[in-house]
Amino acid sequence: MPNQKPDEVATFIAKRDRAFKPIIALSGPPPLRRRAAAVNDRFPSLVRSITHQLLATSAATTIHARVVDACGGVVNVDTIIATGAEKLHAAGLNRTKAQAMVDLAHDVRDSRVDLARHGRMSDLDIVQDVASVRGIGPWTVEMLLIFRMGRPDVLPVTDYGVRKGFALTFQRIPKTRPLAAEDLPKPEVLLKRGKRWAPFRSVASWYLWRACDLAKSTAPSGRSSLQ
Numbered sequence: 001m002p003n004q005k006p007d008e009v010a011t012f013i014a015k016r017d018r019a020f021k022p023i024i025a026l027s028g029p030p031p032l033r034r035r036a037a038a039v040n041d042r043f044p045s046l047v048r049s050i051t052h053q054l055l056a057t058s059a060a061t062t063i064h065a066r067v068v069d070a071c072g073g074v075v076n077v078d079t080i081i082a083t084g085a086e087k088l089h090a091a092g093l094n095r096t097k098a099q100a101m102v103d104l105a106h107d108v109r110d111s112r113v114d115l116a117r118h119g120r121m122s123d124l125d126i127v128q129d130v131a132s133v134r135g136i137g138p139w140t141v142e143m144l145l146i147f148r149m150g151r152p153d154v155l156p157v158t159d160y161g162v163r164k165g166f167a168l169t170f171q172r173i174p175k176t177r178p179l180a181a182e183d184l185p186k187p188e189v190l191l192k193r194g195k196r197w198a199p200f201r202s203v204a205s206w207y208l209w210r211a212c213d214l215a216k217s218t219a220p221s222g223r224s225s226l227q
Contacts, residue, residue: 005029016196017204019170039119042144045144045148047075050104050135066092067088067101103135104130123151126145127141152199152200153200155194157194162190163185164179164184
């Protein structure tokens with residue numbers, strides 16, 4: 001279903017899964033699909049995603065700014081290698097992330113990870129290619145696919161916001177208590193339900209993130225009015 005307009009995608013998702021209707025009604029159409037990132041943008045985007053792994057957005061943003069400063073204001077393969085893992089760690093990254101950035105830079109430089117080919121590769125092949133670097137998991141690559149390469153059918157089943165949005169939208173949880181860890185769906189639950197949303201699972205993910213935003217803004221208790 002190529003070249004669908006945002007409102008057509010929203011209508012498609014609402015028809016395939018009625019539980020999305022309240023979120024779509026409150027949020028409107030999804031953002032326009034981004035153009036695929038230029039090859040030179042892919043590496044810095046991956047560096048940003050590595051920084052954000054398992055961190056709150058505010059903390060990750062602060063640390064990433066320090067990483068950029070450590071690299072002299074420009075993040076690319078050469079500056080990450082020149083900066084080195086120790087200086088990246090000193091900027092606020094844990095040692096695993098710092099080493100993963102350096103290892104990725106070396107693999108890109110030596111064409112073991114070929115970012116130039118990614119535009120012609122499937123989502124799964126791209127995930128496997130980049131996640132072959134120790135310390136980089138599928139989530140990091142999925143963020144690149146969604147937000148920089150404009151891939152329309154990516155469902156990051158380990159993403160906390162997606163899991164929380166799913167719990168708020170699909171699970172009957174009493175509004176008198178906050179969400180608990182056991183309320184969050186397992187990846188296989190998301191994968192099974194997500195089959196309904198193909199080929200627009202990236203947009204469905206955006207609506208699940210929106211469910212989290214709406215939960216904050218529409219209910220003083222922090223619980224969503226979507227249920």
